[in-house]
Amino acid sequence: MKLQNPVFPMFFILFLCSVSILASTALAQQQTNITIGNNESFTPSTISLADSSNTQFNYYPVPGNASGPPVPEKGYVVEHLGDGLYFLGNGVYNTMFMVTEGGVIAIDAPPAIGDKYLQAISEVTDKPVRYFIYSHTHKDHVGSAHIFPDNATYIAQEETANQLSLANDSSRPLPDITFTDKYEIRVDNEPVLELDYPGVTHEAGNIYIYAPKQKALMFVDVIYPGWVPFDGLGGSENVTGFMDTPDEITNNYNVDKFIGGHLTRIGSVEDIKAQKEFILDLKSTAQQVIKNVSFADIAKVVGPSNPGNPWAITNSYLDEMTNQCTDELADKWKNRLGGVDIFLDDNCAAMLKSLRLD
């Protein structure tokens, strides 16, 4: 069973994937029809951005708990978290920056916010940006890191520094300061920001950034306040580390405000606990599904019509487990977390993969 109305048809998702993979071929050959295996014919199309009434892209309504403050026309929201710490978000990406006597400490710089980051800072202070902190390397969060003054000091965990060095990307300047486990930024000998590397979760080098006075914690691409995680358990390099994160946070930090790098609003400790509950539910459901679904049974059904094709059986086996996991959890979570109709199946698939392989 899939979520009832509105549902984004799986066929269409597959279709878009097929189109994107094959688009270059199509353009080169100036054809409108692409033939792939099994003689299925697909007609490539593009999303009509002019047609805002296109109901094909209507998703399940966003639950109240997943909604955030409206984003004004200028394109971003700035919220004071106390003692010079500010939240900055555009409804999809978010980060924070700190204003101190000696200048501004900027954290991350999503290109989706871009130069508006400087505009947002100028709304609350005329002090220059003196420090910049990388949460991790991913361009969608730090691809505008170059917008700050040349004399600003850039800080990153050493794994992040290594990956930035390999990337050799002028939009992500190499850090001036690196650290292995912990690093503190102090003002008048008081720690104002504490950086801590917990090991690999979403990406090697991904750090906690904690403002102790404001009890504000930033940790990007792992906890999703009010929403199911992004595709594939937030694209985790290490699913075990990803799953351990909610407990790590609640055991080690006193958190009033949580900034996750994405989505609609500032999170709370309740959001961190809700993600733990969701992940545990996902894990136990996936464990049960692995017991329920038999590769041999799938082979009996799929094998005869696909002789000599083990991938056909394997794919059907994986799909069946993903579908059972999604069906089991969808109704339970669709009014509690946003995006259940969008990324629950991808998170089921990632959990099943981790349980089978890790």
Ligand SMILES: [Zn+2]
């Ligand atoms: Zn990331």
